[in-house]
Amino acid sequence: MSFNSIGNLLKLTTFGESHGKAIGGIIDGFPAGLKIDTDAIQAELNRRKPGQSAIVTQRKEPDTVEFLSGIFERKTTGTSIGFIIKNQNQKSKDYNHNTNVYRPSHADYTYDKKYGLRDHRGGGRSSARETANWVVAGALAKQLISQISINAYTSSVGEIEMDINYSNLDFSKTENNIVRCPDEQVAQKMIDKIKAIRKEGDTIGGTITCVVQNVPVGLGEPIFHKLHAELGKAMLSLNAVKGFEFGSGFAGSRMKGSEHNDIFNEDGSTKTNLSGGIQGGISNGMDIYFRVAFKPVATIMQKQTTIDSEGKKTEMQGKGRHDPCVVPRAVPIVEALTAWVLADFYLLNKVRKI
Amino acid sequence: MSFNSIGNLLKLTTFGESHGKAIGGIIDGFPAGLKIDTDAIQAELNRRKPGQSAIVTQRKEPDTVEFLSGIFERKTTGTSIGFIIKNQNQKSKDYNHNTNVYRPSHADYTYDKKYGLRDHRGGGRSSARETANWVVAGALAKQLISQISINAYTSSVGEIEMDINYSNLDFSKTENNIVRCPDEQVAQKMIDKIKAIRKEGDTIGGTITCVVQNVPVGLGEPIFHKLHAELGKAMLSLNAVKGFEFGSGFAGSRMKGSEHNDIFNEDGSTKTNLSGGIQGGISNGMDIYFRVAFKPVATIMQKQTTIDSEGKKTEMQGKGRHDPCVVPRAVPIVEALTAWVLADFYLLNKVRKI
């Protein structure tokens, strides 16, 4: 049991509060001998970091990762990889108003009741700042399974949905716009929507679609570590996520077996792929694709009534620096967690037959 | 790492193939001193068992659980609880046609590629027969957390959806009909639909909604064992599941923060509950509710083209005894897994503050 760990053979354990000295983690089980491209890791962190564009929080963090162990002369040594990311732009004072107040739809109340106390500054441990750790781990995982390609993108913001099937998209365009939607026209609508919402002091939800290609057959461990179940758990670990579906998803529940079955080609591939690349919890070599639903950010710049820790009614208005929509910055995080889960199963699969 | 285990402090490990001698499991970490009602456990198994009604598979299995250890003079002793359920009505011959054929959208192909061989009889380990083990464990968990009430029900079959909010339902009616939908009129439509589908030799998907009430505040372990993430993983472990959403779910991704935030009452409860009873991965005392999407059963009684293990094209038609819709029998399984996850967190929460 480790509350702050993800993975089985490849395990990430993390620590850190939003306004503490640093966040960080330990990666255990990473194989020895892989040459690491640290620039690529930093590039992933830069995709996630705050302050990168006009539609995200303006907290300025360099988010520079420092590796403290486990890499020697640029190669992994097989020993545990310790890393930290220092917090530099905390502005904890912005949260003084928040000391004894429970922000609606935040974790203030539940942390306080569960633990009897909490670090209120910036949400403490419940802050999405933690996800920077995940991006570091995911970037390492991507290098371990470099033959597998993982592409996530913003597929909806509020009611603005992109209806194009992923197979008609050019993923190289995802990074061309600040909302990370590979269709430029839809992207512009999404950006306009987020800007309008921010002006209202409000926030908006959205969805991310992730597509995984070139996956070897055989990843995933039934019964209780099915590939899609671990992917789902990873995604549901991400702040603000309310739903996960893969392959045909919820739409599949309205279909008939004769429509839904994926008929085989002679090479073992299938003519359709409503299964979403996974059968019985094991990858079948087809594309894996899934969709993740994010609720709107709870911190809004409008007055709300709430209660304090004594149960007294009070009013509050969001301060601090917050995202009007988490989805654009969550795209690299979805990829990172996906890479982590796949890399873990990639290693596990090496020992499942003699 | 245990591929066949679920839970952290309270752990279930299982074994068994559809047509083997028996299936079974070991429950580890169950506290000592609980008086066990074995009739209640058998009653849950009876809700799941095949052959119980006109709209489910006609395989006849008594599904009698035998406890082999860990219970003494009707009380749990704190030691591991071993149990088995003997297979009695296998009819493996029905699967002879299946020896070298990969059934579409089944796990035959992936198991064979992953492990290099497989027990083809009745789907082997990938069969939903395994879920009888989960029902045993869940029934024990329900007795451990008897103050919490867990009610699942069929909320849709194909396009027939029940639009009534759960708070207007009378859960005591769920067992009144064979499709397990607490609204009698909708239930009848669902039953008719399933019968029609079966006549076509086809199958149909559906959804189950689960509602958990009287949950204490504080269950769930951030960062990587959030309550909803573990519930989601458990549900995604269930055969045929393609999606999971809780609280506002996918609909929440289309909302604004000002609409979505749950404003507090002075007693810590909230006026709305779009959060679905969980904030920051920890229960907040409000009702937990979630929805699970099931694809249609892959075995249909129609001719399909497929391939054999040499990659040669062949034709096949489902034989054996199969459910035209898994949803009615999955209702007790959803409850069982929910109980298991909650009981695990209930124990964990006892040691999270001094």
Add this chain to the structure above:
Amino acid sequence: MSFNSIGNLLKLTTFGESHGKAIGGIIDGFPAGLKIDTDAIQAELNRRKPGQSAIVTQRKEPDTVEFLSGIFERKTTGTSIGFIIKNQNQKSKDYNHNTNVYRPSHADYTYDKKYGLRDHRGGGRSSARETANWVVAGALAKQLISQISINAYTSSVGEIEMDINYSNLDFSKTENNIVRCPDEQVAQKMIDKIKAIRKEGDTIGGTITCVVQNVPVGLGEPIFHKLHAELGKAMLSLNAVKGFEFGSGFAGSRMKGSEHNDIFNEDGSTKTNLSGGIQGGISNGMDIYFRVAFKPVATIMQKQTTIDSEGKKTEMQGKGRHDPCVVPRAVPIVEALTAWVLADFYLLNKVRKI
């Protein structure tokens, strides 16, 4: 966390009380595709089983293992392997005198205090009957790592110690006598000693030495899963064990570095082997050898004063059927656990470098 599990990637979980219906276990993580020799497994069980000779307990148990899953057409399938061993010759009535009495140096008192109740029949879960499960798992592990040879033997009974270094022993002689000492002359003295002790209604301790040869370099996982630490933990899990030493052991604590260092040959082997085949927690290819100390069995056929569960003084005298010395029957158990630990590390080592 699983209280009743041993191993990491290869995991055994067990259940069962001495006088329950059956004991058994689940083996998780065993690779697919290994052809299993079930006769060899039963042969190991026969080495451990009660009633096999004049110097062990006369409880008669066939100790027949039934595999319920995970093996298909004699090969492992990669799914979990469930097995049971039925209890047949319990004679629980022999333990009626024991219901409320705490036997000295048994686990009656601690189980009762810890769990609030216990299955008193034959020691319940604390009985060494459990070790039959370990022998099954170990026998499977031996087949997985068949290139490694594992030989344990009785190296002392009471004060009768065998001073011969293991390299001068012929392990094929171990099974030639009922005390399992490969030196016939010492063996006879040990047998005479045990018979004399039994006549007194007393019991006696002893030690087992285990030698592991043909071990590949690289097994063991620093920092907290060092090869010798896991071997030590496994041995200390065995009933009645009070000590573990490997390589130079306690004698090494009296030596100087200049005496103790193992100087390398050019092929990487070492001239001496005080390290016991392990450096830094990792096998170095030399023989691994260790010694395990067993206290005398607590059940003696002499009158002892003790207390009952109310704390009242009482007298008791051992009934039931017990070993005057556990060491001969523990020899196959030591081998089984050793095989289990090594097989687990053998699998783990496959994924430790790219």
Add this chain to the structure above:
Amino acid sequence: MSFNSIGNLLKLTTFGESHGKAIGGIIDGFPAGLKIDTDAIQAELNRRKPGQSAIVTQRKEPDTVEFLSGIFERKTTGTSIGFIIKNQNQKSKDYNHNTNVYRPSHADYTYDKKYGLRDHRGGGRSSARETANWVVAGALAKQLISQISINAYTSSVGEIEMDINYSNLDFSKTENNIVRCPDEQVAQKMIDKIKAIRKEGDTIGGTITCVVQNVPVGLGEPIFHKLHAELGKAMLSLNAVKGFEFGSGFAGSRMKGSEHNDIFNEDGSTKTNLSGGIQGGISNGMDIYFRVAFKPVATIMQKQTTIDSEGKKTEMQGKGRHDPCVVPRAVPIVEALTAWVLADFYLLNKVRKI
């Protein structure tokens, strides 16, 4: 599976190389609400740190621990506790001679063969520098179970053994001398011995005895997490340890049952304590005591022949700064690991009965 973790519910995961930027760890599962005395933690680190006296290595490290998370306003918050200890006095140049040379009885050879490469500077991950992390964790654990007293001391150096039973010792005297032996006369002999050995450029082994008092009844989790088995594993994780025994230990293997059984008093305590405070893997409330054997340090200041990574013979002589005897500095580490194991079981025991 986490290679670098120790503990079950309370889990420490560590990282760090001897000559890297820093070592550190993450403590997971520590309950919220404990007021932490950071001075007491630093005091334990000071007991372990190099350069503290004339008989230990002269490497100068301040060994200051920095907590990065999990403690807020001096109290634990229930979230993961991240900490680092910076390396400051590495002198890696001292190890240049060591780049391609395998030092006898060190882990150079095994790390290189297992991982295909290694950080050779100061032993890299295999260095006992890692144990500073354990002392931090142990010092926190001591504060969690402050009612339990844990006292370790040097019980032998080479052939100089202290024969006095622990019950006749005054543990408050242990810190009065630099060898950490509570008997002043024996201590002086030990110090003289170590000084003489160092002058010869040699090293010497020894033993540590550890006594744990005021332990509640019920700690330890059968079958595979017995209290003494976890203590043994923890001790065997410590660099240079070759043996572990508790209670009667190896001497117990020479005894008869009638001598060895601990007869109960009416209050559940026992007249003798050859069991060493543990029966069936569970603490019985009596003192726990055990003994740990340390081999002599492998680095000696004498010429030794050895091989390089190409298998060529070469000569080497220890440089760098090393302990002539590890035992005095290992005393606080033994206590730290003991505290860790006990605190873990203390938490686990809270959920073992209803």
